[in-house]
Amino acid sequence: MNDILNPDFIRELTENIITWLSINGINILIALLVFVVGRWISRRIVNLMRRGMLRAGVDETLTSFLCNITFYAMLAAVIIAALGQLGLNITSFLAVLGAAGLAVGLALKDSLSNFAAGVMIILLRFFKKGDYVTVAGTSGTVQSIKIFNTFLTTPDNQLVIVPNASILGGTIVNVTANDTRRIDMVVGIGYGDHIPKAKSILEELVASQEGVLADPAPTIAVSELADSSVNFVVRPWCKTSDYWKVRFALTEKIKMAFDEQGVNIPFPQMDVHLFKEEM
Template identity: 55%
Template sequence: MPEFSTDEASKYLDLYIIPFAINLLIAIVIFVVGRIVVNIIVKIVGKLLAKSSYDEMLVDFIMGIVRSILLLFVIIAALDQLGVDTTSLVAILGAAGLAIGLSLQGSLQNFAAGVMLLVFKPFKSGDFVDAGGVSGTVKGISIFTTTMNTPDNKEIIVPNGLIYSGAITNYSAKETRRVDMVFGIGYGDDLKKAKTILEEMVAAEERVLKDPAPTVAVSELGDSSVNFVVRPWVKSADYWGVMFDFTEAVKLRFDQEGISIPFPQMDVHVHKEGE
């Protein structure tokens, strides 16, 4: 084992040990102070986002991203103080990030769509929507997927990319909706009487709004019927109830008043040769 003289040991101490110890101490200070500064910045960002209307999940996610990026800079600065080649480290991290991004291209698309959904909020939890080829009540929106419950109580998890890339119909976005119904009567029935009956029934329905005014009008002279459109406005929550109840009530009332509701039919005339 080689022996060092006092001068050599002192020289080794001055050239290597003391500078490294100083750099290590400075690197520790950079890391500790950097973490404190990062926490302060993250708290400020969190307070600013909390004052906005952004979803809580999005706020937490943004804060996590900001914290991770700032801590990465702090770590690189501390390693640079120790003499580590941070240029190569950054290049390696960039290459790794590119490789991961390419392998998770679909997931990143869902992630980006999730961020857009949480920022712009085309719908919220509890809304009934038609999106991504699925109709249902939104139960939750995460960064990558949206969970819906269908009317027959099936839970469907839809990728956010599929939702944001297509049309989104939000049936709960407005407080009121128009119920579009069509009722046909026979050509031999009293048209004015049928119209009066429909107008009376709409006026008697308590769930129908007075403003906007409902519409009852002849819309078509069909192949086997004269068709009325009945378009009352209701609160969104009453939409299906009014449609189902009113359709049943019209059938019963027309039967009572002797007004027929024709169904498609075909008359076949047979002609014998020689007649």
């Protein structure tokens, strides 16, 4: 400690620093200039790239991903150029960087698999922001697609973060990918009820329901003679955005119409026959 505070040591250190700066000062200034100007140019190029892609109608998530990759690649080139201006051996630096990258890659194997899956999801565009999807056993609206994770919001407003590798390794269901969607309903009536009457009621309700599409035409047919009921399939088509509104409205109207028209919707039941055995 005393050696460090020694005036001669401080003077010698100061002289060495001044000598080093006098020899390398210009290179340091040029390296800083290369870094600052190169970083500014990289940002300008990426901003122009972003505006051009958005103007061309490229997906926002894909645009953000490609712009980020481009910026950091250009920034890495600028840093290498600045280090070269300082007189550092770039070849040795790249070799050390490669070895460090390999070690980090082995340590972060799972993270890298999520990264690779994120790249595939963004490039192949299985879904985009705003789509309602079911992935890795979870359903929700896509809020954002990041490099490692995808963020979903469930219908009850919970945020779910799903690793991208889990998404790409399983089945992806994109509910809102198409403009139209079919509503699949099963309506049961009693065995003692009149089938043509029930069918006529269902056809009138479906035809008059706001949001039901005329093309493709709805399907209403007897599908099953079940244990306790005669089951109809009711399959109208609607816009994807109207799915739940139409489904809820039809369910309510079918129950009310059947009640008014005297058509039974039976409860599950079982007939038990008792036989008295003579002793």
